[in-house]
Amino acid sequence: MTDKTSMTSRRSQTIALSAMCQSALMIQHVSKGTILDKDSLMCLFNGVIATDPQSVFDVYSSIETLADGAKLVQHQLSGNATKKDVEVTRYLAGIMSISKKLLKNPSALGGLKEKLDEVQRRLTHFELDDPSIIQNFADCYSEIISPLGQKIQVIGNPALLKQTSVQHKVRALLLSGVRAAVLWRQMGGKRRDFIFNRKTVLQDVISFNQELTSN
Template identity: 30%
Template sequence: MTASSPSNSTQVTPLQRRAIALAALTQAVYLVDSIARKGLADAEDSRALIESIFNDPSANDSPAEVYGGIKQLSTGIRISREILQGKSMPQTKALMSYSAGLLTIEQRLNKDHKMRSKLGEGMARIDKQKHYFGSAVHPSVCAAIADLYGETISTMKPRIIVRGKSEHLSQSENTRRVRTLLMAGLRAAHLWRSNGGGHLTLLLRRKAILRELELLQKSISLD
């Protein structure tokens, strides 16, 4: 893969796939934390993640295609780089906690056939709503995703506890947005694992993944 063509599926390596999945996961938890602390989340960053919930790539596709292109993950790439570089950010601890929780839940979900079936049936129903309303980010669609998350993923352990300001988290709209983005984060966690990522990957391959993230960021600036 050249720096200018990160989404070319014929050249995407397993390590590059993991870097893209990590960026998506980081972007999801970053937006969750932003809603919890400030009541805000970038609309376009959120849209790419929410739409990814409905996208099921073939084995030959780059994970970037799930998100509509690598540019849609620019925030996740930037934040992932800063974390791996050890830069001090007030939200780092929360982001790592949310990410670890989603990775653990996804791993357990992979072994829970009954829960996966329930989740799949629910998403098939919501997909019909998405087509009816014409948008994955329609309030009714997001509400349905949030409800499904509450009925399924919220019942699994470790339960992800989102911490922030009560004035934001007490609003039902923000609760729905948080749950929808956590569902998107779970999607990214699945891409991470299915492309060879694990809990120790960041520890053992930190420098290599950081290099891939730097290449991805360069490719965005070259477009």
């Protein structure tokens, strides 16, 4: 008989992994000038400010907006990755690496929570996708997370990447990716699962995609 706690944990990992991939995919989109889906963006940013959740659904309540990320997980694990997907894979590897370092750094975690609490207070006057809030998220990433590890090189349209607003969105999405990676690790996710438990992870995300498609 399958342990229900284990199943719940695996589902939480799948949702967090989908959010991580959604963030990486949207980094690729914004760096190349593709218009971002607002609902997906809001879901990821809501996840960033959920600093004391009781479950994965307190972080990502609109899981249907993570559908593209879930499809990407399935695509990557099915061995169908293309040259284009190498960019996203690189973003994911960087996000996973730096999230591990963040979890091992209590000082950085404390500083990040303080900054996000400040952002939460500002949300009484601004919308979550207001440029000033996105800049706050970007500052959180630049000042606290980025110094923890090797910088994640973003590839895209050079003219776009020179724009301050685009830089802010990229860093805010990197922050959302790290948040998802932290949650994934807290729910028991490990990078070695992609090697030793690949079939299980793939089956979980296939089931999640089928659920999203049927709703």
